[in-house]
Amino acid sequence: MAAAIETKSLTKTYKLRNGKVNVVDKLDLYVEEGEIFGFLGPNGAGKTTTIKMLLGIIYPTSGEAKVLGKEAGDINTHRIISYLPEKPYYYEYMTGMEILKFYGSLFGINDPAKFQSLLERVNLAGDAGKPISAYSKGMQQRIGLAQSLLNDPRLLFLDEPTGGLDPIAHIEIRDLILQFREEGKTVFISSHALSDVERICDRVAIINKGVIARQGKLDELLRGGRIEVIADQVPADFPAKLKDLKVTSSYNNARLILDIDEEEDVNGVLDSLRSAKAHIVSVIPRRKKLEDLFLETVKNVSEKRTTTMSGAAQ
Ligand SMILES: Nc1ncnc2c1ncn2[C@@H]1O[C@H](COP(=O)(O)OP(=O)(O)O)[C@@H](O)[C@H]1O
Numbered sequence: 001m002a003a004a005i006e007t008k009s010l011t012k013t014y015k016l017r018n019g020k021v022n023v024v025d026k027l028d029l030y031v032e033e034g035e036i037f038g039f040l041g042p043n044g045a046g047k048t049t050t051i052k053m054l055l056g057i058i059y060p061t062s063g064e065a066k067v068l069g070k071e072a073g074d075i076n077t078h079r080i081i082s083y084l085p086e087k088p089y090y091y092e093y094m095t096g097m098e099i100l101k102f103y104g105s106l107f108g109i110n111d112p113a114k115f116q117s118l119l120e121r122v123n124l125a126g127d128a129g130k131p132i133s134a135y136s137k138g139m140q141q142r143i144g145l146a147q148s149l150l151n152d153p154r155l156l157f158l159d160e161p162t163g164g165l166d167p168i169a170h171i172e173i174r175d176l177i178l179q180f181r182e183e184g185k186t187v188f189i190s191s192h193a194l195s196d197v198e199r200i201c202d203r204v205a206i207i208n209k210g211v212i213a214r215q216g217k218l219d220e221l222l223r224g225g226r227i228e229v230i231a232d233q234v235p236a237d238f239p240a241k242l243k244d245l246k247v248t249s250s251y252n253n254a255r256l257i258l259d260i261d262e263e264e265d266v267n268g269v270l271d272s273l274r275s276a277k278a279h280i281v282s283v284i285p286r287r288k289k290l291e292d293l294f295l296e297t298v299k300n301v302s303e304k305r306t307t308t309m310s311g312a313a314q
Pocket residue numbers: 014015023041042043044045046047048049050
C-alpha cells in the first residue's frame with residue numbers, strides 16, 4: 001500500500017513569551033492509503049498544528065511532509081483531499097442546502113442531485129431548508145461531513161469530529177466515518193475521544209507536547225495486558241503466598257480474584273491454587289485498555305519533557 005501521509009522530522013516552533021517551544025517536535029508519521037488513522041492526544045498536544053501543516057495552511061519550521069505523494073500544500077492535491085476543522089464556522093443564515101451549494105461552487109461543482117444525495121447520506125434531507133442557526137451541534141457536524149465529501153476526496157482530515165457531541169450524535173458520526181473506509185478513502189482523524197478511536201481506527205499515533213510517543217496498530221499497542229484469574233474455595237492463607245509476584249488480589253468468601261501482570265507467572269499461580277485444593281473458575285487475558293495506554297504514554301512523555309526541555313526556561 002502507498003503512503004497517504006508521510007512526515008519526516010516535521011517540526012513547528014512558536015516564539016512564546018517565555019522562549020521558543022516546539023509545539024510539534026520531529027514528528028515522523030506514516031499513514032497508509034485506505035486506513036482510518038487516529039491521531040490521539042490531550043488538548044494542546046499539537047494535533048491541529050500538525051493537520052494545518054499537512055494541509056499547507058501553515059508552514060513547518062523544519063522537516064518534511066508529503067500528502068498523497070506530493071509536498072504538503074500542493075494545489076493539485078487540494079482537489080482530492082478535504083478538511084473538517086475542529087470548530088467549523090458557517091454563515092448561520094444559510095440553509096444546509098445553501099452551504100453545500102456555496103462550498104460546491106468553490107470546487108466548480110453545481111450539481112443539485114449531488115447536493116441532495118449528500119444531504120440524504122448525512123441524514124439531513126428533511127432539514128435542508130432550515131438555517132444553520134437552527135441546527136444542533138450534531139447536525140452542524142453532519143453538514144460539515146457532507147461538505148467535506150463534495151469533492152469526493154481520497155483523503156479526509158477530520159479534526160476532533162465528535163468533540164462536544166452527545167452519545168447518539170457520536171454514533172452517527174462514527175458510522176459515517178466507517179462508511180468512508182468502505183469506499184476506500186483514507187481518514188485522518190484527530191481525537192481525544194478514546195472510545196471512538198478504539199472502535200474505528202486501524203492504526204493510531206499518540207502525541208503529547210508535540211512528540212509522538214507511540215504509533216502502530218491498535219491490536220499491537222494494546223497487547224500485553226494483565227491476566228485475570230478467578231478461583232473459589234481458596235484457603236484464607238493463600239493470598240499471602242503471592243506477595244513476591246506482581247499481582248493485585250481481592251479475597252472474599254473464599255473467592256480469590258487475581259490480576260496478574262506477568263504472563264509467565266500465571267502457570268505457577270494456577271499450580272499453587274490446585275495444590276491448595278482451590279477451584280479455578282476462569283483465566284482471562286485482559287487486553288490493555290486504550291485509556292490505560294494513553295495515560296501511561298502521556299505520563300512517560302511528560303516525565304521525559306521535564307528533564308529535556310531546558311530551552312523554554314532560558
Ligand atoms: N499560532 C500560534 N502561536 C503560538 N502558539 C500556538 C499557536 N497555535 C497553537 N499554539 C500552541 O501550540 C500548542 C498546540 O496547539 P494545537 O495544535 O492546537 O493542539 P491540539 O490541537 O492538540 O489541542 C498549544 O500549546 C497552543 O497553545
